[in-house]
Structures are given as C-alpha cells and as structure tokens.
Amino acid sequence: MSLSRRHFIQLSALGLVAGPTLVSASQQSETGLKGEPGVRRLKLALKPEKRHWFAPLGEPVGLWAFDRDQLRLRQGEPVEIEVENQLPEPSSVHWHGLRIDNAMDGVSGLTQAPIAPGGRFVYRFTPRDAGTYWAHSHHKTYEQLARGLYLPLIVEEPEPVAVNRDLVLTLDDWRLNDARQFDAASLGAMHDWAHGGRTGNLLTVNRQLKPRFNVKGGERVRLRLLNTANARIMALRLPDLPSWIWAKDGQPLATPKAHSGPLLLAPAERYDLVIDLPAQEQGSLAVQLETDGAPIDLAYLQLDGHIEQGPRDDPRPLPANPLAQLGDGPADHSVQLDMTGGAMGRLRQAVYGDQTLSVRELVQQKQIWAFNGVVNMPEMPLLEVRSGDLVEVEMLNNTRWPHSMHLHGQHFQSDLTRYHPGLWHDTVVMAPGEQTRIRFRAGNPGSWLLHCHMIEHQAAGMVSWIRVLA
Numbered sequence: 001m002s003l004s005r006r007h008f009i010q011l012s013a014l015g016l017v018a019g020p021t022l023v024s025a026s027q028q029s030e031t032g033l034k035g036e037p038g039v040r041r042l043k044l045a046l047k048p049e050k051r052h053w054f055a056p057l058g059e060p061v062g063l064w065a066f067d068r069d070q071l072r073l074r075q076g077e078p079v080e081i082e083v084e085n086q087l088p089e090p091s092s093v094h095w096h097g098l099r100i101d102n103a104m105d106g107v108s109g110l111t112q113a114p115i116a117p118g119g120r121f122v123y124r125f126t127p128r129d130a131g132t133y134w135a136h137s138h139h140k141t142y143e144q145l146a147r148g149l150y151l152p153l154i155v156e157e158p159e160p161v162a163v164n165r166d167l168v169l170t171l172d173d174w175r176l177n178d179a180r181q182f183d184a185a186s187l188g189a190m191h192d193w194a195h196g197g198r199t200g201n202l203l204t205v206n207r208q209l210k211p212r213f214n215v216k217g218g219e220r221v222r223l224r225l226l227n228t229a230n231a232r233i234m235a236l237r238l239p240d241l242p243s244w245i246w247a248k249d250g251q252p253l254a255t256p257k258a259h260s261g262p263l264l265l266a267p268a269e270r271y272d273l274v275i276d277l278p279a280q281e282q283g284s285l286a287v288q289l290e291t292d293g294a295p296i297d298l299a300y301l302q303l304d305g306h307i308e309q310g311p312r313d314d315p316r317p318l319p320a321n322p323l324a325q326l327g328d329g330p331a332d333h334s335v336q337l338d339m340t341g342g343a344m345g346r347l348r349q350a351v352y353g354d355q356t357l358s359v360r361e362l363v364q365q366k367q368i369w370a371f372n373g374v375v376n377m378p379e380m381p382l383l384e385v386r387s388g389d390l391v392e393v394e395m396l397n398n399t400r401w402p403h404s405m406h407l408h409g410q411h412f413q414s415d416l417t418r419y420h421p422g423l424w425h426d427t428v429v430m431a432p433g434e435q436t437r438i439r440f441r442a443g444n445p446g447s448w449l450l451h452c453h454m455i456e457h458q459a460a461g462m463v464s465w466i467r468v469l470a
C-alpha cells in the first residue's frame with residue numbers, strides 16, 4: 001500500500017463539522033405496514049441527495065444515500081424493513097454480515113430481482129447476532145457503493161453493555177473531480193478494475209471531514225470501526241491508550257485482546273474496540289491513517305470535562321452470539337479457490353459464461369480476474385453442502401494484489417496470522433501470494449456469494465457462490 005498526503009484533497013481549511021446524528025431503533029417511526037405483533041416496522045429510502053456532506057462550506061456534493069445516518073436493530077427482534085428506491089436506477093440492499101434467510105440477502109440477480117426505480121421491497125428478518133454490521137447496495141455495487149449507498153447497521157445486545165459511550169466511525173474514501181463533485185466520469189475505469197480498485201482522494205468519517213466526537217476524560221468507549229470504501233485498505237493509528245479488540249465483523253472475541261499499534265481495516269471489515277480514555281479534562285485524540293509519509297488525521301476524540309472513575313478492570317467479553325462451533329473433526333467438504341488475474345498477473349485465458357476467452361477478449365468484456373479459471377458468476381456453485389456441514393475453503397491469492405474476501409450468510413475462521421487465532425470473520429484481507437484455509441459451519445439454505453469486496457474486483461470477475469441445502 002503506497003499513498004501519501006498529497007494524494008488527498010485537503011479541505012480542512014473549510015472547518016469542522018458537527019458530530020453524527022444517531023438514530024436508535026426506538027426513535028424510528030412506525031410505518032403502518034401490516035405485520036405480526038412484535039415485529040418492528042421501518043421504512044428506508046434510497047435516494048440521491050445533494051448537500052454539504054463533507055464540510056459545511058463550499059459547493060454541496062451530490063451523493064446517493066439511505067435516508068438516515070445509522071440503523072439500530074435489536075438482537076432477536078423481528079423487523080420488516082420497507083425499502084423504497086428513489087434512485088434513477090435499480091438497486092437492492094444487502095445486510096452485510098447478518099445470518100438471515102437467503103431470500104432476504106439482497107443480492108440482485110441471485111436472491112431477488114432488483115428494486116426498480118420508484119419500486120419497493122420489504123425485507124423481513126430477525127437479527128440472530130448482536131454487533132456491528134452494515135447495509136449496502138448489492139446491485140451494480142461498484143457504482144452504487146462509490147456513490148455512497150450504504151448504512152452502518154448496529155444490532156444491539158438485549159442488555160446494555162458496560163461502556164460510557166458508543167461511537168460508530170464509518171471510514172470512506174471518495175473520488176472527487178476538479179469541481180469537487182463526485183467523479184462519475186471515472187466509474188468503471190478498466191485501469192481501476194485491473195489494479196487495486198477505485199481509490200479516492202478524500203477520506204471521511206461518517207461522511208464528514210475530520211469530525212470531532214465529544215467525549216469525557218475517564219470514559220470507557222466502545223469504538224465501532226467500519227471500512228465502507230470500494231477498495232482502499234486502511235491502516236489506522238489509534239490514540240495510544242489502553243485498548244482491546246472486543247469483536248471482529250460483529251462477532252465477539254471469547255476473551256478481549258489487548259491491542260496496540262496499527263489496525264488494518266480492509267474494505268467491509270469491522271472492529272469493535274474498547275478504549276479507556278485518560279482522566280484529563282481537555283484534549284484532542286486523533287484517529288489517523290498511516291501513509292508512507294506523515295499520518296493523516298481522520299477524526300478526533302475531543303475531551304471536554306471528565307467523569308469520576310477509579311481504576312478499571314480489563315473489559316469482560318461481550319455476550320457470545322449463537323454461532324455453531326467448528327469442532328476438531330475433519331471437514332465434510334474441502335475445496336480450493338485459486339485466485340488469478342489482474343494487472344501483472346499470469347492469466348492467459350478463462351471461462352466466461354459458456355466460452356473460453358483469451359485475456360484480450362476478457363478485457364473487452366471488462367473482465368480480468370478468475371476464481372478456479374472462471375471469470376464472474378459460474379453457473380455451478382463452488383460447493384454444494386448441507387446446512388450444518390463443516391466446510392473448508394483453501395483460498396490461494398495467486399495475484400499481485402491484495403483482496404478482501406467476503407462470504408455471505410455465515411461467519412468463518414481463518415488461519416491468517418495477521419488475525420488473532422479464533423476470530424470469526426465475514427471478510428478477511430489476503431496479501432499477494434498469501435493463502436488461507438477458512439472453515440465454517442454451513443448456515444441457512446440458499447445461494448451465498450463468496451467474492452472480493454474490493455468491489456471493482458468483484459465486478460471484473462472475482463465472485464463465486466456456494467449452495468447450502470436444507
């Protein structure tokens with residue numbers, strides 16, 4: 001990863017913007033939809049919106065967005081979410097990391113037809129797991145995600161967790177043009193698709209440039225970090241304070257792990273951290289992005305006053321989610337996923353649809369990456385398994401690029417040494433040449449994608465799927 005400060009538009013002279021608006025599920029209005037008693041009914045709209053997203057001054061910027069900043073649901077509480085598409089093109093909503101019915105997974109063309117402009121779709125599910133997730137478009141994702149069509153999704157534990165403050169930091173990377181508007185002209189650029197994906201020139205937290213989050217000295221803070229960028233892998237430098245990793249991709253660690261040093265956050269990955277703030281009245285603690293030069297400030301924890309707080313014990317683990325254990329036995333299914341292609345790769349030809357095409361022909365179709373020699377969605381799944389089976393996928397990154405590999409609908413464990421052993425993931429980042437064996441218990445029946453979440457790579461071929469039978 002190579003980047004420097006000069007690649008980023010510096011808008012800091014424009015001043016700082018206020019903290020995020022938090023909307024909890026209990027504050028969201030009922031919609032009058034018919035449904036079961038005890039079912040929380042919500043409406044979400046997908047819409048274009050031009051406003052001062054990044055900073056309060058300058059020209060407003062046109063992005064696409066959900067009509068709220070954050071969605072908070074409760075573990076075990078059924079919801080009906082009516083999504084209205086107010087965009088000029090079709091869309092769909094994927095609930096990233098939630099283990100729900102396959103028909104609700106929101107993958108247009110696989111689990112549902114896209115929601116037409118002006119159309120609606122009602123998503124019905126019950127979040128089984130508490131934690132930090134997100135919702136995002138899964139239709140023409142390389143464009144819709146870049147335009148901002150995503151929403152942090154918090155599933156609250158049934159009982160409040162012992163922290164003084166709960167902060168969500170959604171990190172994104174936007175490409176603006178010379179007029180400081182969203183750069184639509186470069187959407188779909190083949191150079192991005194064949195290299196490291198679409199990276200931007202403006203980094204934001206909660207769509208704001210260098211926001212300040214008000215905190216008090218002595219507080220214990222739950223910091224939820226989420227990377228929604230299309231393709232930028234971020235190495236974060238956090239304030240040098242007592243910190244623990246509490247959860248990864250929504251799933252709590254059995255024992256919180258003390259953390260220091262940079263935290264790598266690839267596209268779609270999430271971490272929940274616990275941070276104990278110093279007992280001081282005033283001060284500003286920066287969350288920074290590591291670069292090959294000086295780090296870049298992304299956001300600040302702004303100390304204003306303090307709470308009386310004696311010495312604290314290390315944090316206790318979050319309540320476990322109801323994940324099936326993997327056990328020590330042999331896998332019921334084992335398969336390799338050979339990842340090839342991209343710039344400087346050795347891909348010569350690959351199967352696309354029902355044809356074998358040369359790399360030149362593939363590029364004409366905007367395809368350049370392959371899984372097991374097949375470009376884009378294969379007709380047959382990578383694996384067909386039964387719900388409850390223990391499944392092993394050995395993923396081999398035989399490319400010159402990192403990849404952020406995401407499995408829909410189930411969490412897995414990985415033997416990659418950059419992660420603490422025993423972490424659960426729905427997304428892991430693999431360096432060039434790296435390999436990993438992931439293991440999971442097959443979850444709900446249906447068709448579940450396995451794809452690169454550096455989303456131009458998915459668009460250009462890095463996507464397969466598994467079929468889970470009842």
Ligand SMILES: [Cu+2]
Pocket residue numbers: 402403404452453454457458462
């Ligand atoms: Cu990739």
